[in-house]
Structures are given as structure tokens and as C-alpha cells.
Amino acid sequence: MSERRSLEGRSVEVTDPVTITVNGEEIVAQKGELVIDACERNDAYIPRFCYHPRMEPVGMCRMCLVEIDSGRGPALQPSCMIPVAPDMTVTTDSPAVAKAQDGVIEFLLANHPLDCPVCDKGGECPLQDQSIAYGPGESRWVEEKRHYEKPIAISQTVLLDRERCILCDRCTRFAAEVTDDPLIHFIGRGSNTQVNTFPGEPFSSYFSGNTVQICPVGALTAEPYRFRARPWDLETVESTCTECAVGCRTSIDASRDQVLRYGGIDSDPVNWSWLCDKGRFSFEAVGSPDRLTTPLLRSGSELAEARWNVAIDAAAGAIRDAIAGRGPSGVAVLGGARLTNEAAYAWARLAKGVIGTDQTDAQLGDGLPAEVFDLPGATIDDVCAKGGTVLYLGPDPKEELPVLFLRLKHAMVKDGVRLVQVTPAGTSLSPYAAASVHPRPGESAAVVRALLSGSTGDVGGVAAADLAAAAEVLGGAGDLKVVIGRPNLVESPAVALDAAAAVLDAAPTARFLPVVRRGNTRGAVMAGLAPGRLPGGASLDDGRGAWAQVWPTVPSQPGTDADGILLAAAEGKVDVLVLLGADPVEDFRDRSLARRALAATPTVIVLDRFLTESASLAQIVLPVAGFAECDGTTTNMEGRVTTLNAKVNAPGTARTDWMIAADLAERLGADALADDGPVELWTELVANVPALSHVTREALGEPHNVDGIVTDLDAGSFVAPSAPAVPNPNAYSSRLVVDRVLYDGGETLSHMPSSRPLVRDGAVVLGTADAAALDVEAGTRLTVSSQHGSVTGPLVISDRVPRGTVVLHHALSVDPYALVSVDDVVCDVRVEVA
Numbered sequence: 001m002s003e004r005r006s007l008e009g010r011s012v013e014v015t016d017p018v019t020i021t022v023n024g025e026e027i028v029a030q031k032g033e034l035v036i037d038a039c040e041r042n043d044a045y046i047p048r049f050c051y052h053p054r055m056e057p058v059g060m061c062r063m064c065l066v067e068i069d070s071g072r073g074p075a076l077q078p079s080c081m082i083p084v085a086p087d088m089t090v091t092t093d094s095p096a097v098a099k100a101q102d103g104v105i106e107f108l109l110a111n112h113p114l115d116c117p118v119c120d121k122g123g124e125c126p127l128q129d130q131s132i133a134y135g136p137g138e139s140r141w142v143e144e145k146r147h148y149e150k151p152i153a154i155s156q157t158v159l160l161d162r163e164r165c166i167l168c169d170r171c172t173r174f175a176a177e178v179t180d181d182p183l184i185h186f187i188g189r190g191s192n193t194q195v196n197t198f199p200g201e202p203f204s205s206y207f208s209g210n211t212v213q214i215c216p217v218g219a220l221t222a223e224p225y226r227f228r229a230r231p232w233d234l235e236t237v238e239s240t241c242t243e244c245a246v247g248c249r250t251s252i253d254a255s256r257d258q259v260l261r262y263g264g265i266d267s268d269p270v271n272w273s274w275l276c277d278k279g280r281f282s283f284e285a286v287g288s289p290d291r292l293t294t295p296l297l298r299s300g301s302e303l304a305e306a307r308w309n310v311a312i313d314a315a316a317g318a319i320r321d322a323i324a325g326r327g328p329s330g331v332a333v334l335g336g337a338r339l340t341n342e343a344a345y346a347w348a349r350l351a352k353g354v355i356g357t358d359q360t361d362a363q364l365g366d367g368l369p370a371e372v373f374d375l376p377g378a379t380i381d382d383v384c385a386k387g388g389t390v391l392y393l394g395p396d397p398k399e400e401l402p403v404l405f406l407r408l409k410h411a412m413v414k415d416g417v418r419l420v421q422v423t424p425a426g427t428s429l430s431p432y433a434a435a436s437v438h439p440r441p442g443e444s445a446a447v448v449r450a451l452l453s454g455s456t457g458d459v460g461g462v463a464a465a466d467l468a469a470a471a472e473v474l475g476g477a478g479d480l481k482v483v484i485g486r487p488n489l490v491e492s493p494a495v496a497l498d499a500a501a502a503v504l505d506a507a508p509t510a511r512f513l514p515v516v517r518r519g520n521t522r523g524a525v526m527a528g529l530a531p532g533r534l535p536g537g538a539s540l541d542d543g544r545g546a547w548a549q550v551w552p553t554v555p556s557q558p559g560t561d562a563d564g565i566l567l568a569a570a571e572g573k574v575d576v577l578v579l580l581g582a583d584p585v586e587d588f589r590d591r592s593l594a595r596r597a598l599a600a601t602p603t604v605i606v607l608d609r610f611l612t613e614s615a616s617l618a619q620i621v622l623p624v625a626g627f628a629e630c631d632g633t634t635t636n637m638e639g640r641v642t643t644l645n646a647k648v649n650a651p652g653t654a655r656t657d658w659m660i661a662a663d664l665a666e667r668l669g670a671d672a673l674a675d676d677g678p679v680e681l682w683t684e685l686v687a688n689v690p691a692l693s694h695v696t697r698e699a700l701g702e703p704h705n706v707d708g709i710v711t712d713l714d715a716g717s718f719v720a721p722s723a724p725a726v727p728n729p730n731a732y733s734s735r736l737v738v739d740r741v742l743y744d745g746g747e748t749l750s751h752m753p754s755s756r757p758l759v760r761d762g763a764v765v766l767g768t769a770d771a772a773a774l775d776v777e778a779g780t781r782l783t784v785s786s787q788h789g790s791v792t793g794p795l796v797i798s799d800r801v802p803r804g805t806v807v808l809h810h811a812l813s814v815d816p817y818a819l820v821s822v823d824d825v826v827c828d829v830r831v832e833v834a
Helices: 002-008 035-041 095-108 126-134 170-178 209-214 308-326 341-355 370-374 402-414 444-453 464-474 493-506 521-527 540-548 562-570 591-600 657-667 678-688 768-774
Strands: 017-022 025-030 065-069 075-078 089-091 158-160 184-187 194-197 220-222 235-240 249-255 258-264 296-299 302-305 331-335 389-393 418-422 435-437 480-484 511-514 576-580 603-608 620-623 632-635 640-644 734-739 764-766 781-785 790-797 805-809 828-833
Touching (some): 017 035, 025 035, 035 065, 065 095, 075 095, 095 126, 158 209, 170 184, 209 258, 235 640, 296 308, 308 331, 308 576, 308 603, 308 620, 331 341, 341 521, 341 576, 341 657, 341 678, 370 521, 389 402, 389 444, 389 464, 389 493, 402 418, 418 444, 418 464, 435 464, 444 464, 480 493, 562 591, 764 768, 764 781, 768 790, 768 828
Parallel strands (some): 017 089, 389 480, 418 435, 480 511, 603 620, 734 805, 764 790
Antiparallel strands (some): 065 075, 158 220, 184 194, 235 249, 249 258, 296 302, 296 620, 632 640, 734 828, 764 805, 781 790, 781 828
């Protein structure tokens, strides 16, 4: 699917036309375009094995031989290696071409096993299809074929059948070119050449599943899918991955009401057919036996199963009592970034338009304030445009937004993009960046001001020479693109917004790509799940008049973010706390505060797929449908709205989030809102949010919008907050950086059996200089202490961590959150040998 979609699903703008003749008909191609692509776009498909439109051609398989006449007579040439030229004549169906294709197929089948009846690729195998379409029909070989042990595991999720391999070089090129993870390669020589991994080195790539999808035979198979279905058993729909905020287009394959496989779809503006392994194999969590299937109500110290009407009545009663006793602010809603746009709007309408509370936040203190979406916007394509200049102020994209890393890497390596990285520690972009500077945590805004103003001297722990080198790259960048995110979870989010304000002061035409991590954060904020804001981003005061005509009520006072909500709950000021797919006990950066908040709240209502740590402490737990189980739309980090499609039923009696909001609205007296489904919810939101006026359901259904529609990126209403007061560094301590890794042991990953073993062990990460100062070696157990607590873990030494900085990873066996408090702008720590 991905290869054909790559040409049929995207248009090629012909700016420098070249006329060639293909099979007797004149066609117009783009100068420099390969013959194989020009022919396919004009309905002359040329078979291939080694060629892939997203990788450099190598001309290895010779299946794409065609007759090409450039003025010196026709000759058989590989169409994947020859660019079009004026007056070129191409013949794809001559007897000479047919004979060449016949011979290539016969040669490839000489040692290829007859595994078709049991091979997972059977029924969707290019070799199988092309053997029928272009092959000899029978074999002249009688000798015994080559045999290898089969299969061998080259990673936790990928299996290799070496005897099926046709040495097309796709997997090895993908690892070397696309991901820069050259862990799989050719070994041996001559007839003994095979694809394999290096001895003792597994194919430990975050993107290994893509090699399974692009393999033109069944040599590489996915362990979670192997022997689970045949292609003709599967029913497929297109959807959008919501594991992170990149919004990769994906296919969902299901059979017998079970999701069995996800596949990458070539979306030209987003993921180029690639998926990260966490997103690709997360289908295992959809069918997990641990899914919640029925509501739970607390009876004494235990959660017991209950009927839906009883659970909804209990939730509505608790909300009604909270409003009567404390007012609307006694009800708070956390989460919503895992919901569809429609469900997020349903809950924003319930919270703000029915209950009247503004105590809502779709994030858990690990993203960016909603104001970041008011910055002048840029798309992924804008940031990766050829020859551009990018200022990177975000987290490590390979760990948090893996496919964005692939796009940025390609832009830097292939398209001449100059990227300046300003992060507290090195990231996966460091080897490719034009310049990297690493300010002390909390001081990135000062460093950005120095970079863009040309000031000299040491700033924020960055040497003047390093600042000068980075400033030279940025100098004169009239069309600056800025990637802004949260590189340090224990640093106040105001630090990131202060850096954005510094950019706008120096470069008013700069455009920003906000890289929040959670899947539908931007959509949830657009729908109104943010404090002080109504759907579309209007403030309570500015939007009250308009929304009062749509909703029964509008909050009178602005609420607080996740930090403020949990602080208020811990102080006994919240009577009902609703968690929409949120688990603050595990995800919030001050877990002690999260536990105190849940313990002090009389009624905690959780909507989730699993019994999380937070759900186990709740009074009411409602099972919900997840990805692949509900229809709707989602919005990625660039503001691109794409569709989600249900393929299977949710387990047990689990309901969609919007349906639960509608049931509660009815019981709270808003009968008119009770019958609205996804279509009505989206129609109401679009009708009242100007930035969405062109994103109707009809427009999303148009074939040319198959990759989604970008919302209005020219908000231009960003108001910089007050700069945070960053304390001076202490010469006797270091500053803490807490970041996330892809395999973080989170709730979804813990229910993915094939990927669960990839969760990293916790560690204390120091730079080489600090490790030398302590006179310790890797593996030594170190204690990291702050004024709030201490943790102990083994040392990992990294040349990406600057002097005076300590890095811990989120949600692993070394819990960094014992060291931090939401009140701190930065976190100073001491490091000692345990």
C-alpha cells in the first residue's frame, strides 16, 4: 500500500517540464525525475523490487529494466537509475523487456523456497505477484534449494527468514539512509551473501518494523503478527496514529473483530509511510486481556463491577453535590489529549457549558501552556523545506516524536537545512545539526536572546565561541522556523514561552512548530480543554458572549492548569476530579502531589482503557473505547486535522468518551445536548471556531484532503508571559534534566508483550567531565539529592551531557520525581557516590 500511495496519493508539481515518449504516447515529466516514477504517474507501471520512492536508487534487482532510447538507439536500462531527458523514448512492454523480466524472476526463484502456503507475505507479496505477471510460469531448476535456520530473531519484534531474501538492499538501505541505524547489513560474499545483524548486536532500531513493511518478500516478518492472519482475511481502514503528536497516517488491519496489524501509509506532508515501532506495534494493547470492560464503583476499600446506569448516576450525583456545595470550581477535569476532537469538545462543553467550571487542562504539566498555539504556525513541511534555517528548542525528537526525527534528519542531510540546536543536553539531532549549544536548565531564553542579538560573552553556561558559531548559522535567517517544545520536564514551562518571546522580539517573522508529545493535545486545546480559554482559543471574557448563545452557561472565572488543579485538590478544594485518559500518579512530574490530590478528593472519576495507578485510587472507573474503536478526527502538533476510523468494537460494554459526556449532560439537566454524536459535535465546533471553518466533514472526505487539512496557522495573538525568576547556579550543585524515552514503561507499552522487554533500566546520566571529577566509572551507583528527596541509580556516561547537568529519564526504575516540586523553576541537585 505505502509504495503505490506514494505516487498516487501525492501530486508532483511540474515546474521544469520535460517531454518524453512512453509506449508511443507523449507525457510531461519533471526535470530530474526518474523514469520509473514518471512512467508510473502516467499509468505505465514498471515492476521493481529494490526501488523505493523514499530511498536512493541502487539498481540492484534489475527487475525495472526497460528499453530507453536517448538518441543513440534503444537499450535495456534500469528505469530506477535513469532521469528523464528531453525527447527520450521509453518502451516498457517490448519483447526484449519481457524477456529480461522473465530472466530476472527465474534467477530470483532459483533458491527462493516454496513457502507461499505458510509465508505471512503470501497474498500481498510483490515477488509472488510479479512471478505471475512477468515470470516464466515454470522452473527449469531441479537442484535442491539453499537452506538456512528459520526464522532467526534479529530484534525483539522482527524475525528473519534468510532463504527467502532476494538481496534487494531495501532493509539495509533503510537502516543506513533513513534512520542511521546501520545494525542490519549484508554479510558473506558471492552466493553466500545474506542479510543479517552484527554478532551480538540486535537490530535495536526504533523503526525496525518499517523494514518488514518495505520487504518485497517474506524475509522479514513481524513477530506480533506472524501466523496470525492471511491478507485475504483482513479488512482495512485508514486512520491516524495517536501515540504521539506527529499524527502519522496508518492503516488498521483487523479480522474477526480483532486488530492484528498497523501499517504506515505514505502521507507526503507528514510521515512518508514510516512509523515508529511503538506506534506500529501498539495494536497489541488494543486487544489486551487487561482492558477494562465494565464500570467499577468503590465499595469500601475495593472496586466492584457495576451497571452503567448506576455508575453514571453516581458520577452525576457527585458532580451535582460538588456544584451545590462549593460551586462549579469544585469540579475539575484533567486530561483529554488521548480523545478525539469530538470527544474533547463534548467534555469541554460538559465542563464549561453545563457544569460551569474552567478547572480543565488536557495536559499534565509535561507539555506547554495553551498560549504556544497562538504563535505564528509552521508545518512539518515548512520546517523541513530545502535550504531553510531552523532553531530547535525542543525535546529529543527520536525519543518523543520519532518520525519527526526522520523528517528533520532527512532535511539536514539531504535538503541542506541548517539547524541550530539549543537544548540543555545533546539529542539525536546533534550529529546532524549545524551548531549545538547547551544552556543551563532555565536559561535557554537568555541564550536565544544572545544568539539573535549578536551579543558577546559567556551566557547561560555557554561559551562565547560556541554562541558565536551558532549565531553565524542563524545570521541573516530571514525566514526562520522554530521548533519549540519541552526539553526538560522539571523546568518551568514558562522558560519555553520566554524563549519564544525572545525569538519574536528579534525575528518578528519567525514561525513556530510546537512539539507537544501527547497525541491530540492541540485538538483538545482547540476544543476548549484548557484553563482560561474557550473553543478556538478565545479567552473567557472575549468569547463569553458568543459561546453563551451556544451553551447553557459559560464559566465566570478562569481556572488553573494541571499544577493548580492538583494543588487545589491536595488542599481539599476540589470535590470531584475527572481524569480523561490521564494518570497523574504515574505521569505527573510531582507524583507525591498527585497522590495527595487523589487521596484528598472525595470523588475521583476515571475514564480509561486500563486500571492505571490513578484508576486504582478512584471511586468511579468508566471503561472507554480507544484507538481503532471509535470514529472521529484528531489534530496533530502542526494543526493538521485528519480522520480516525473505527475498525473493531470496544471490549465488553466500554463506551466512547463523548457518549459518557452526553449521558452526564442529560443527567445534569442539559437534555438538548444528550443526543449529539461525533457528526453533530464536530459540526457545532466548526460552526463556532473560525480557524476550523474550512475543515468540515465534507471537506475532510474529499480525495485531495486524504492527508488532512491544516487549521489556520496565522493566529498572531501570542502574548508573552512574565519571564520566570531563574535562581543563580550554585557552584556546589548540578542542575537536573528529566526527559522522556520512547520505551518508558507507560501504560500502553506495558500492555505490548513484544515491546515490553525493550523498556530501559533507569540510570544517572553524567557527562564525561563530571564523571571524571567524581572519579567514577560507568555502572557505579550514584545518589542524586535535592531539597525534596533523593534517588540512587547506576551511572551512564554520555558525551551529550554538558558539565554541571544531570539527566534522568521519566518513568523508569530510577524515579526522578522524588527530587522535584511544581513550585521550582529549575531543580538543583547534588551527586555523590552511593
